Amino acid sequence: MAAAVLVLGAAGTGGWFYGELSGNIRGAGVGDALGDDRPRAVGGGTNILVIGSDSRAGLGGSYGGELATTQSDTLMLVHLSGSGEWATVVSFPRDSWVRIPACARGDGTTSTPHDFKINAAFAIGGATGDTAKAAACAIRTVERNAGVRVDHFVIVDFRGFTGMVNALDGVEVCPRRPIHDRKARLDLPAGCRTVRDREALGYVRARYSMGDGTDLGRIGRQQEFMRALLAKAGSRLYDPESLYGFLDSATRSLTTDPGLAGLKPLYELASEVRDVPADRVAFLTVPNHPRARDVPGDTANVVWHEPAAGELFAALGQDREMTRGQLKKAAGRPAPATDPVPVTVLNGTDTPGRARELAGRLGALGFRVTATGNAPAPAGRSTLTYPEGLAAGARALATHLPGLDPAPAAGAASGAVTLTIGPDLPDLTG
Incomplete structure (x- = not known):
């Protein structure tokens, strides 16, 4: 998305320049890999899933070469309103504990639905190196858990990120405290300095040595860095060498769905964005809380906080603007104790009393x-x-039933989530 905005500066250049940059962008069709059980596009607007791949391809093994799989280091959903008057960028914490649906792999096999971190979906689909399958699994996971349809996707890899930063002679950052992060291979003193190469990459990836060590602080730092990167790129629009280097790295780092594969469609998309007032672009993070609140002992993951997460996704699906203040207010409002999730429990086994037994345990959980x-x-x-x-109530119940995948059903009991017990039902957690 950032690259899409910047190509505006190149739109009037010569044909060879345009053709070469456009040819850098790779297209990957997800097609049938998304399946038929997708959310309906009901409210207008456009949703673009931006995936920051942590693939080390092209980095010569000098950074994080020990990583065995490619995961989505950054995952954002960009919603462009149908009116063109506002936009929302929603970041998904990579440690979000979600339901990963069955996904097609590049070797012809299909993964088993299970619960895990959201960033693993990209690796599951791309286990054999198939970028299209990786993107499809990430899209299916976001759609299944958020209930929002994804219209397009953009994948940006590490190599392109460092190339963009270097083409601009680095970007200035101003940490208030020294940063010593062994995993990010970063050693920065406090104060302002210009970073490039591995320092720039380490700065946006560091997490364990900063703040509470979670992904949440890193999300804010990445958003700030991207603002600084775009501001510096904007100041270099009239420097052909810097601009070409930036755009060459940006486009080489991009893989998109076929509908966005090329400068022309990206330019048209950027044209929709450029007139949106800066104060009508909201950068939000999915409301969440530590999973340890539901599953004692799990200090590594977060779950989406209801009802705020559901309200955010509903707004996106209906093309309604939600500001940071509105989301903060929703996140501070717990689900009403007088209106817990209604559940119908049906026993589909040969063991008498299973429904009554489970009903009692669910009641104890609220x-x-x-x-x-x-x-x-x-x-x-x-x-x-x-x-x-x-849907939000079903997701809340599913967090206590690992292995169950909530599904919409017109025949479900009116006004209640319906749990039908089979012989495979796992034990309740939390």
Whole structure:
């Protein structure tokens, strides 16, 4: 997305310049890998998933060469409003504990649905090096957990990031405290200095030595760095050598869906963005809380905080603007104790009393069981379905039932999430 805005400066250059840069951009069709069970595009606007790949390809093994898989180091959803008057950039913490659906791999196999960090989805789909499958799995995971349809995707790799920074002779950062981060291979004194190469990459990736050691502080630092990078690039628009180096690195780092693969579609997309007032572009992070609150002992991950996360995703799906202040207010408002998630529990096994037993455990966790009963065995597997309007409640229940994948169902009990117990039902957690 950042590169898309900057190509505006190159739009009027010679044909050879335009053709060479456009040819740098790789297209990857996700096609059938997304499946048919996708959220409906109901409210207008455009959603673009931006994936920062932590692939070390092209870095000569000098940075993080011990990493065995490619994961999405950064994951953002950019929503451009249908009116063109505002935009929202939502960052997903990479440690978000979510449901990763079944994904097609490049070797013809399909992964098993399971719960894990959201950044692993890209690695699962791309286990054999297939970028399209990697993107498709990341998209499926975001769509399944956020309930928002993704229209386009852009993948940016590490090599392009360092090339963009170096083409601008570095970017100034001003840490207030010294940074000594062994994993990011970063050693910076306090105060302002210009960073490039591995220092720049380490600065946006450092996490363990700064703040609380989570990904949340790093998200804010990455957003600040991108603002500084774009500001410096803007000041170099009339320096052909710097501009070409920047755009060459930017475009070489990009892989997009076929609809965005080329300078022309990126230019058209950037044209939609350029007139959005700066104060109408909101940079947000999915509201979250430590997973240890639900699963004692897990200090490494976070879960999305309801009802705020659900309100944010609903706004995106309906093309409604949400400001930082509105999201902060929603995040500070817990789910009403008088209105817990309503659940119908059905026993689909041959063991009597399973529904009543589980209903009691769900009640202790704060859910409101509205009915229990029996049901035909669901093909040997438990199911969790929800009617329109209760997707967030189904996700909240699923965090306590590892292995269950919430699914919309027109036939679900009216006004309640429906849990049908099969012989495979895992134990409750938390």
